[in-house]
Amino acid sequence: MAAAEEDFEFQLQQEEIQRHHQEHGDPFTYTDPDDGTVYEWDQDKLAWFPKITDDFIAAYQANYGVAESTQQQTASTTQQQQTQQQQQQQKKAKKDLKPGEKRKANDPEWFDVDEVKNTNVYVSGLPTDITDDEFKDLMQKCGIIMEDMETGQPKFKLYRDQNGQLKGDGRCCYLKRESVDLALQILDNYEFRSHTIHVEPAKFQLKGAYNPALKKKKKKQKKQKNMQERLLDWRPERKEPLRPKHERVMIIRNMFHPKDFEEDPLELNEISDDLRSECEKFGIVKKVLIFDRHPDGVASVAYKEAEMADAAVAALNGRWFGGRQLNVALWDGVTDYQIEETDREREERLKKWEEFLDLGADIRKGDAKKDDATETTSRTEKASSSTAGESTSDGGKTEG
Template identity: 85%
Template sequence: MEITDDFIAAYQANYGVGESTQQTEQQSASTTQQSQQQQKKAKKDLKPGEKRKANEPEWFDVDEGKNTNVYVSGLPTDITDEEFQEMMQKCGIIMEDTETGRPKFKLYRDQEGQLKGDARCCYLKKESVDLALQILDNYELRGHTIHVEPAKFQLKGTYNPALKKKKKKQKKQKNMQERLLDWRPERKEPLRPKNERVMIIRNMFHPKDFEEDPLVLNEISDDLKSECEKFGIVKKVLIFDRHPDGVASVAFKEAEMADAALAALNNRWFGGRQLNVALWDGVTDYQIQETDREREERLKKWEEFLDQGADIKKGETTETKTSKTTTAGSSSTSGESDRGKTEG
């Protein structure tokens, strides 16, 4: 298509670009150019080490693509923070303050501390602003028609470079935004120390009980685990077989499970002994190390126990063979007697 004077005139008529508009644009461009030249000149006139003077206080507009703040007016003067937050959350996630961790909104008050009926809310995403303008503008709230619009700001006082956001704060704000947008639920920190998940039981046994039969240790461990599983998930059972107080420990998955087991088992009788149950203090070590002599004696007794078991098994085998031989002999004699009777 050929661009002629008639085409340009038709284009300007349709899109409102007339001579006045062109003149305005030319004046604006000229003003901008002059401003840039003045800034360059002022920069050249600065002496070494001299800083540029601060700008005067003025109104300014945040970039529309980055402004996530909305200004709300027409609110009831008795509105609460919770009610305002609940209403604004319908349009998106509200930004959190990096210092306090609280939602970033403000209900404006007068000098006497009374609510004025307007507020500001900062969203996490720009899309929430557009949604708030569509949904909440002219919204009826308890008989009040509220109005929502993009928030505007004014620079208060003189410009202070020291108040400029530092990289650390910006990084902290970025991490907060990522956490708010994360789909995974927040992990609750344990309110109680881990040692309170472990229950300590005293007077369950006497160390001499295992000298007579070492397998008793496994029986006690199995019985204790079976009983404690009634109160929750048991992760570990330890029997301190050398402790003179007959100590055992049970580790649960949660501290509340240990509380329930403690309430049920404390002062209860087990094998003729009254149990003393408490939560572990996280410090006391109930493991008692044995000396070399004690270890030799324990191994010697264990060998005697195994030999005794082998002798018993051997004796049972001999008795079985003898019984089978006797049975076979009796059967043979009975057969001969029966044949004699038949021949007779």
Template identity: 40%
Template sequence: MREFVEQLWYEQQNAEQQTKNYTWDEEKKEWIRKENAALDDDTIAEYQAHYGEQFIKEYDQIYEKMDAELKEKTEAKIKEVEEKREKKKMKKAGQPQQQGWIDMEEKSTAVYVSGMPTDVTIEEFTEFMSKCGVIQQDPRTRRSKIKLYLDDEGNSKGDGRCCYIKMESVELALSILDGARMRDCEVKVEKAHFELKGEFDPAKKKRKLTPAQKKRFFESQNKIFEWKPDKPRNYRPLSDCTVIIKNLFTLEQMAKNAALLLDLKEEVEQSCAKYGAVKKVVVYDNNPEGVVSVAFESTEHSDLAVKMLNGRIVDGRELKCSLWDGKTKYKVQETEEEAKRRIAAWEERIQKGRQGDDDNEEEGEEEEGDSDEGEGEDEETTEEPEEKRQKSEQETDE
């Protein structure tokens, strides 16, 4: 009990000594050291324990390591920029670039396989190597980059090469397929090493892909690894919102009336608006089947339009309505001969129209002349009764 009381007394005394150098801040709710407080040995020892030389040394080592890494990255970036500048200068000056073999072993995803049966087929080899990953395709031929080495007589030597898309597939093949059995043979798998045989021949160098070709190739390659959720059972493609109407007009009607295209588009839009909101109407005026496409906002509206319009009789023709399959193209390009015939026919109609206008003007002038003569005769007839009236008045006076 006495020891316990002494311990409390010592703790209280220590707390009182600490409060001499600190003040309690009500706003911050913490002890703050006084500005003129004296530093005692205990305070200095506590500070060195937390922020002493050992602590500083550790942080110095960390900072030195970070500086070294940053310096290395900066130097590599500067070197890369300088190389690009030199290449541009050589290009502008017209100097040929240095040609030769480039060491791509670090970036290569190809493996060399040996110890296979001599009668192995390319299909069997492809199936065996596909266990560890997706085999890369050639961007030019679109064939898998996998091959069997043949002797001078064209027979398989039992070894080959396979190129994967991912580097992880190479590591997997080295750990799984190396030492595996293919039929009765033990297969050996190792990273492919390429060596220069003879002198470099620039004529055998493959043509580089354009940036657009590279982009398309990598996009199609990355699609293999994309994950897409399964489509719902009631999923319907966007093309089902478009209705195709056939036999709505004939090419003869289009040739006779130039305004039929706009009139037909307006009429179809108004009539189809009863089945739902219409987004777009396209009249394929050169299509011999008389095709018009109507795009609705939803498949419910397009289904209703097909149900109501299919089989309807218009100008003695039976309409055929169906949903668009998303592939068929109904636009028909007009040939030069058809365009010439159409232009000649319209010139003919324009001339006939002008002649008709001239004839109408002449008829109008003749009618005006006849009306003037009729007015003169009316005046004469009005004059005759006046003369008779005057004579009758004179006779009565006498």
């Protein structure tokens, strides 16, 4: 029954459409008498659809709101039109130039950076006595602040007037675009030290004429990627050494004389071991070097931290070692205490080393002969005592 009623209503609607076509002569449009909506006939789909007019769009937006995609398309279309107009104006300006005439620089004006790439926010309404640390802590609530690849410092700025006084506004550059959206939601109209601050995406202004010399060089993408990975790393950040590395090295003078090693080359290892064991009382020792050819008797000790070297210098400077008073200080990072030997000195050193080895071999041979003689003597004494015992035993038997 219901299906029959629907078919009947559809038949009436089709008759009304046919009558309208006969009266107005347009077979592809139809106006609904109830609400005045104009329909168009789609030949491909064989169906009636509302005709898109300005009145229809206005009514749709009033009832359902504007879709986000429509806003984006409208903004994109407007931006493309503005870009095309600027390009046409530039081409026209180039054509109007006379031969040899230079194009005038454009007046400074505000320009927008691509929203996807713009990670800068502009903050106003700040107290005029705010410090850099306070501003940094405030902006870090919404994300990680970008670091300058040259200085390593966070990229934010508090603006000042001509007299150097703070103006109450500043700019902050985040590492990620998501931090900008978060700052707009959290920090805009935020109460900070009895001041209501305002946050908005930063805009930039061209200043003066274009100067190629002032243009920043492009940074290497690999360096920028490593910086971003370090900032996003979950591991705790390692503190960078504030003092130069050469201040971890301690230099000791007047510790020996080079001729001391000519008599006994093994003394070099003994001094190195003694020095390491003594210096380990002040911290972790990474390396010990003995410059055996230096006339001042120089040795160096490298610590893990500069503060360890400071403690060792304070304790060892002026102390006595092997009858010599030590002169201890931190390395200046420049002086090279290594002295290269000549070919003649090298031959003499090798000759003395061979003599030392031969002397050691002779000593070992002499010790071996002494051991053999001692063993022979002990065997002779044992044999004599054994013979004497047998004689005494025989004499006792005879008397019995």
